[in-house]
Every structure is written in structure tokens, then in C-alpha cells.
Amino acid sequence: MLNLTLKVWRQKTPQDQGSIETYDAKNIPEEASFLEMLDIVNERIIESGGEPIHFDHDCREGICGACSLTINGVPHSKEKGITSCQVHMRKFRDGDTIWIEPFRARAFPVIRDLIVDRSAMDRIIAAGGYIDVRTGSAVDANSLPIPKPDADAAFDAAACIGCGACIAACKNSSAMLFTAAKVSHLGHLPQGQPERDKRVLAMVRQMDAEGFGNCTNQYECEAACPKEISVDHIARMNRDYTVASLKEQLV
Amino acid sequence: MNASTCSLCTIWNSSIGKKLLVALTGLVLVLFLAGHLAGNLLIFVGEEAFNEYAEMLHTMLHGAGVWIARAVLLTCLVIHVVATISLTRLNRAASPKYVHEQTIQASKSSRIMIWSGLTILAFVIFHLLHFTVRVDSGLAEIAKTNPHKMVIVGFSNGLVVLFYAIAMTLLCSHLSHGVASIFQTLGLRSKKSAPLIEKLSKGYALVIWLGFLSIPLAIYFFKFGR
Ligand code: HEM
């Protein structure tokens, strides 16, 4: 059993100032997951008549991208390649103090406590993260030969679950890794070619319009990403964007 | 100006476009530094070699060469500074602070780019007034006949040497992140080439630091040429 001190960000409304509150988390089983630990703490808060700590979660197995906790200053905790819901309490020691904050970015307004509004990412996808096909007579995808390295690269990029940890980890709240993963995923495939230029321009412009910061090549995003999406995709997006905007502006 | 007449505005106003200008102007400055260092090191070859080199700079293309170089470098520096200050301000506005701040793996150098940059800017202004405009009339007099002696006299001042050393150290820090960054911003970095780019960047920064520092240190502490 672990006895912990939690320093949790509490904020009643989006307008509220918000502040850190301290909670004692006593007798937490080591086999509990991080979210189960919060469930236990919340039950005790409810029993004593308080307002539970609000946080996002859904699948609790690392595939949906809903959970979004910054644990001791690192989105999804310092463990590599996992989401908040995959963090286990056995990684902590008795007597630890754990800081729990929301995924912070100016473009991610806090809705309540640890829940932030990540719809800016949806709008980036809506701007160009798709391909146009005629559904009535769509060709069988497998009839198009795709080189293995391209298929692999597209698949690696497609592993992005849209959680926003890259943005929360970035010193500038830049959305480059997320946007690059989405641009790369389709840009590597033959089906994505006809709209390749249009896509990168539209998605980067939406990214800028949402008020995300600019990349300074520090690669905090890659280190925080639960799917270990590579910053190679950012280099590729820089290249694609440069070519597309020069074509658009000068040709 | 409408959109079609201002292609550059569109590039300037986008995050990636502005970063591209930072990388390209940074690249020009990086290449200039290598040439500048190579020329300066002629001071160790001898007074004659150094003065001939200074003479050559001022007479190439009938005297126009040095002005073309100055114009290009100044333009690059201005674009670099204006763009990076703008990017830094946008980035600060975009990113609220955590109460419990943590860095996973970003280097110290990468986190102080604006401060190393602004120190370099202060240094460049001082350096130009010192050795190019020559606001010190005594030094200006010496420079007319003997640029080699101007350098020796210029670096006999402890405060000048101290400021020079601080600026070169921060320049080294700026370059250790900056040179590698150029590759990523231009889209030329990948997992395979990353370790090589990292070594190139740190190696280049080290050569620049040692090279530029060797001159004032030799003059001030080892009485070279004095
Ligand atoms: C000899 C002079 C200089 C050289 C060789 C140089 C070189 C570079 C290089 C190569 C980069 C990386 C570009 C990239 O991100 O791809 C860079 C970034 C940067 N430079 Fe300079 N620089 C110089 C002077 C300055 C000055 C005077 C400032 C003052 C404001 C400055 C501020 C910055 C900042 C803030 C960045 C980071 C930009 C970002 O990460 O987005 N630099 N520099």
C-alpha cells in the first residue's frame, strides 16, 4: 500500500483562475492504475461531501486518446510510450508527492479541473486530414501497389491517437507533431497524392489560426508521445509545406 | 497589397514560413562565420599575411565586394533577429506555464536561444563599432596603416577580451542547437542522419568557439604580438 500526497489542479469553470489543491491519498494498492488511484481518491472526496476531481478518460487501455494528465510536469508521465491510463502506481514510491495538471496550451482552454477542450485538433483534421473518393465505385485499396517502406511510414504516422500530449509537452505549445503525423499518414500513400499540396497548406494554416506556437526543434513532443511518433514527420511536413507554398505563391 | 502581390507576406505570416527564413538566414550567418574565422586565423601566420588579407577584402571587385558582403550579412541578420523575436513572442503567448515545470530532454542551449541570440546581437554591434566603424580614433589611426596592429591593440584591453569571451561562449551555445536545427527546419533531417547532424552541429560550434577565442587569449594572456 502507498501513501501519497497529490497536488491537483482544480478549476471550477473555464473563466475561473484555478489553483493547486493538496490531497492525501492513503492506502493506494500498488496494482492500481493511475486513473484507478484517482477513482479511489474521488470516492473518498464524494463520501466526505466534496466535488470529485474531473478528468477525461474512456478506453483505459491506451488506444482512444481521451486521458490527458500532466503527471509531475510530463504529459502522460515520464514513462516512455504510454498514455496516462497505462501508468501504474507501482512506478511510484511510498511517501511520493505527485503533481497532476491538465494538458496546458493556450489553444486548449480548461473546461474543468483536468479536462481541456481539444477541439482545435479536430478542426486541423477537418481542414485537410482526409482524402476525397467516390464512394459508389471506390477501388479496392489493396489493388494499388505500395512500397513496403511507404506503407510502414504511413502506418507509423497513423498510430497517432490525437491525444495532444505533444502539444502539452512542447515548450511553445506547438502542434507540429500531431499535424505532421496526420499530413504524413496520407502523404505517404498513393491515395493521398492528388490533395497532397492542398492538404499540407490547409492543415498548417488551421494550426496557425488556432493559436498554437511554433516549433523550436527541441523534440519534447516525440519524447512525450505515447505512440512514439517520430519528428521525422515534422521534417517531412516542413519540406512539403515549403514546396507547396512556393508552388502556390510563385508558380 | 493584395495576396497575389505579396507572396512573401504569406510565407512570413505562416509558422513554417517564418521558421524557414530563420533557418536560411542562420545558414548564411553560419557559413560567414566559417569564412571569417579562416581569415582571422591568418593573424597567426604573420603580420604580412593578415594585412594582405585585409587589403584583399577591401579591394576585391574594385572595392564593391566588401560592401556587397556587408549588405547581404546585414539583411540576413535583420531578418533573423526580427523573425526570431516575433516567433519567441508568439511562442510565449501560446504556452501557459505549468505550476510544476519539467523538461524531458530539450538541451539547455535550445532553451536559451533568444538570450544567446540577443547577447550575440549586442556583441555584433560592439564589434562593428570597435573594428569596422572604429569609434576609437587611436585605433582608427593604427588601422589605416596596420590592421594587424589594430587587432593586437584592440585585444590588449581586459574588458574587451572578457566581453568577447562571454559572447563567443554564447555563440557556441547558439550554434550547437542552431546548426542541427537548420537541417530539421529545411526538412533534411531523419532518424538515420540525426546522430551525424548532432555531431556536426556540436563540432562546428566547438571549432568556432576555440578558433575565435584563441586570438584574444593569445594576445592578452600569452602576449602574442605585443
Ligand atoms: C552570427 C550570428 C547568428 C548565427 C550564426 C545564428 C544562427 C542561428 C541558427 C542556425 C538558428 C537555427 C535556425 C532554425 O531553427 O532552423 C538560429 C535560431 C535562432 N536564433 Fe540565431 N543566429 C545568429 C544571431 C542571432 C541573433 C542576433 C539573435 C537575436 C535575437 C538570434 C536569435 C535566434 C533565436 C531566438 C533562434 C531560435 C529560433 C527558433 O528556435 O525558432 N540569433 N540562429
Ligand code: SF4
Ligand atoms: S503525435 Fe503522439 S502525442 Fe501527439 S496527438 Fe498524436 S499520439 Fe498524441
Ligand code: FES
Ligand atoms: S483512456 Fe483511452 S487512451 Fe487513456
